[in-house]
Amino acid sequence: MGKQAFGKRKGREMKSILAMAKYRYHIWKQGHLYVMPLVMLALYGGFCYSIRPARLVTCVVMLCFVLFFTMVWMGHAIGDREDPVQEQLLYLRVLRKSTYYIGRNLFLLAVQLIFAALGTAMPLLLTVMGTGTFSGETAPGELAQSFFLLWGCAGAGIALGSLLSPRVMRDRRLSLLLTILLTAMSVLSPALKKYAVVKWLVRLLPPISAVGEVYGNSNSYVPKSTFFLWGILLLYSAACLAFRDIISHKRGFL
Secondary structure: OHHHHHHHHHHHHHHHHHHHHHHHHHHHHHOOOOHHHHHHHHHHHHHHHHOOOEOHHHHHHHHHHHHHHHHHHHHHHHHHOOOHHHHHHHHHHOOOHHHHHHHHHHHHHHHHHHHHHHHHHHHHHHHHHOOOOEOOOOOHHHHHHHHHHHHHHHHHHHHHHHHOOHHHHOOHHHHHHHHHHHHHHHHOHHHHOOOHHHHHHHOOOOOOHHHHHHHOOOOOOOHHHHHHHHHHHHHHHHHHHHHHHHHHHHHOOO
């Protein structure tokens, strides 16, 4: 009986988590928040196609920054569309408070994986559209490493945007200002490290610039470097989401 009750409780929790993720999917879909990232990917694909032949690693590194910017916007927009009253009702209805946060983060994970996969598929699409887009053959191992880099950058971007959204910051102007400022500083962090005034702040920014530092002038991937970058980007993403959830929990999402 004890095992059956435990299994039923776990089943209800899983249904609640999936319901939370599905609810956020409907908000995302109704707000057409997927349109802008798709347009950015299409424009960037056209850019890569126009400068052929190009190096796969170089195009993916540039795409990492494009995806980071779009996912910051995505996380910010998703957070901005959370209705305070509806979120409070959802928060109070769940059996365990962790269910609410797991469902919310599960949806963000799905979004970043989808766009990382689309970015990874771009080299294949460009190759089908015309020969000579990329110099050399595109090996499966290169595509796999491209996916992990894009996933890490997408995760860091959507987590930062979610943390800085108006629902967390409680001030729309401050939220927008900090989002623009910290996103720009994340890309320019190598140059900002020279200044002692902002050196401490740079350490708190997503390590997106490390991708350019490692692969900016590289012709091929190094698996050890790729998975290290993926790991630190996902750790940063997890830290941002955990911090956002702690803030939300302390407030009771009021």
